[in-house]
Amino acid sequence: MISQTEENYLKAIYKITEREGKSASTNAISTAMSTAAASVTDMIKRLATKDLVNYEKSKGVTLTTEGGRLATLLIRKHRIWEVFLCEKLGYAWDECHELAEELEHIQDDELINRMERYLGNPKFDPHGDPIPDSAGNFAVRSQMPLSEMRAGECGVVVGVQEHSTAFLQYLDRQMLNLGARIEVIEVFEFDDSIKLKLNGESDLIVSSRVSQNLFIKKI
Amino acid sequence: MISQTEENYLKAIYKITEREGKSASTNAISTAMSTAAASVTDMIKRLATKDLVNYEKSKGVTLTTEGGRLATLLIRKHRIWEVFLCEKLGYAWDECHELAEELEHIQDDELINRMERYLGNPKFDPHGDPIPDSAGNFAVRSQMPLSEMRAGECGVVVGVQEHSTAFLQYLDRQMLNLGARIEVIEVFEFDDSIKLKLNGESDLIVSSRVSQNLFIKKI
């Protein structure tokens, strides 16, 4: 049996190794988990005895196959719950994360599979992040940051890089939701801000900070 | 903050005091929780320092107002989750209990209120047990055990006394589900078994064990 805390560590290690492309350092984990570095060392040892991580003193950790499988399952649960919270209960996309953090620890594979079916087998969560299937495979999505698009190109908003509440609420206010159609009108070299036409209607200028964090699928 | 374990103790104490009509003994709690009596004593002390139970050495415990409020909220969450699992995810009424035991500990009042609305403000769970409202008030249901009905009387199945898997599966096989219409054809004094007409169609004989555990609302 694996505890909720152990699961959270696995997920943190998964995210760090994904992001950094190398083993997760004690410090990085301690930052991610908001715990003392000493606690991380303790937990790493525990996870190593359970064969969920590969660990060598002072070398950082990586997930084993089984550790990776569990982390992926957690992400699957998290994202399926997020879809439920947003689509069925009407939560905003910046509100559902915390609740999903709790719900993802419910131990029942059958439940999450039924949930997935009930929701119509969604492939992406409300932030556009892919939902792994029960075997752990992620759907691939052809996407690019808005910042890499040229004037005249068209696309659909399919996801976000940054997940902060502030950013998500900003997007909501600008109507830049998942599925919004955009056309790049002009790129201002001066500050890399971009002028868009939104859903064929209104015009909008977004900063480079925004364009770097918004994923678009070209059409 | 209250832990999952503490919540489970509160619920156990609530059920015992309801059932017995008096304070819950250490032994009764230890049986209900499947823990050693010594652990119960420890926990009772902890709950007492949090003012969730009234406790005097060797006198058993009762819930304080706040303890009762929390226990009722747990029951509310449990039953709302059960409705969701059965109605939306297609779980059978004997399958949903265990999962609801886990889900009821999700800490978010807003969530359960949204869930309730999403489910159409149900007043009873899949076993016919009343769902307390957010203020802790239970709907009252005029019901009687089938065993107290006389030949010729008609009613609707509205709940069960016993919640065992075996009993619920038996009822499923006999089509004696919540909402089923029954008419008492004959009561056999010999063994108190009862002959019914089910939904105006088929005839059925049930034992006294069954009739004592099935709640009917007369019509």
Add this chain to the structure above:
DNA sequence: TTAATATTTTAGACTTATCTAAAAACATTT
């Protein structure tokens, strides 16, 4: 390459929730 700095690990302690075994308190029966 040594000194300064940063990271990681060890050591020891605390809390929660559990256990067993023994002692104390309460209840029952003769």
Add this chain to the structure above:
DNA sequence: AAATGTTTTTAGATAAGTCTAAAATATTAA
């Protein structure tokens, strides 16, 4: 009322998860 039996509490241990402070190990800079 004493003896027996049951229930409850105390005492002492254990495991998970956390902490702080100090020691050990890496890394970076002079």
